[in-house]
Every structure is written in structure tokens, then in C-alpha cells.
Amino acid sequence: MAKARIRFGISVRQRRNQLEWSQEELAERSGLHRTYIGQVERGVRNISIDNMEALAEALMLPLAELLRSDS
Amino acid sequence: MAKARIRFGISVRQRRNQLEWSQEELAERSGLHRTYIGQVERGVRNISIDNMEALAEALMLPLAELLRSDS
DNA sequence: GTGTGACTTCTAGTCCGTA
């Protein structure tokens, strides 16, 4: 249990670093709060599908890509 | 917006029908409530990642599979 | 630029019923 949100958080962070964005920049682009982004990346938040989609769109990746078991 | 939860709901329903399970059976296997399953399948609920994972495990599919754009 | 705890508001999620 709670494996998916760990993987998701790691994927978001990897992609954000790849784009060389700060959490603050991703926050602005996704419409979410800066601290919330950080919490999601660390897997401490049980994020909902709507917010996952907002992040995926901001990161310009399909949502399924952020949940792949390998990555 | 809210496209992902529609796709997710459809995928869950398709897979459940494929397994020939009732909503009630999926509810028992996933540990979620029967009425909630129905709402998720219809896309009226903004489900969290932990529960998405619970459904994916009950349905014996990787979570990413339930979110694919095509399917 | 990020991590963390705490806080309030709002909705996810349950449980009852009826159809």
C-alpha cells in the first residue's frame, strides 16, 4: 500500500529536475501551492486524480507515464 | 480538466465487467464501499491515489494501465 | 529553494434508504 504515491512523487521530482524548474515554478504552472508540490514529491500527501492530472499537464507528460512501475 | 477521472472510471468498469464481477464484489476485494465504486466508475468522484492503487490491485492490473489515453 | 507542522475549509468516502 502507498507504493503508488511514492513512485508518483519520485517521477514528478525527476521530471521537474529534468526541466530545471523549481517547486515554485511548477506550482505556478500547475495552479497548486508550492509546499503542496513538495509534499506530493515526498509522498506524504494522498493526492487526488484531478491534481495528478494538473501536474501531468504542467509537466507535459501523460499521467500514466508518471505512474510507471519502472521509470 | 477532469478527463483523467472519466478515463479511469471507464477503465475500471471495463475491467470489472471483463472479470464478471459485480460492483459489490469489487468493493469487497478492494476494501472500498459499493456505492463509492459506482460513483468512481461514473467519474463523479475525485478519487485519491491510494484508493486508485487499491482498485488496481484488486483488478490485478498495474495502475498506469487504468490511466492509458487509448485503452 | 525546500522541508515540516499545524491549521481551516471542503470533499472524499461510508452508510442508510429507496427505486
Added chain:
DNA sequence: ATACGGACTAGAAGTCACA
């Protein structure tokens, strides 16, 4: 076997001050 409604409780959303 599923949809839908109301009422309720647990927990996510969203924000902040401070490290």
C-alpha cells in the same frame, strides 16, 4: 445488480510561519 439521495465522519485541499 446498479443508481441516486441524504446525513454523517474521515481525510484531502490549500495555506502559512518558520527552520
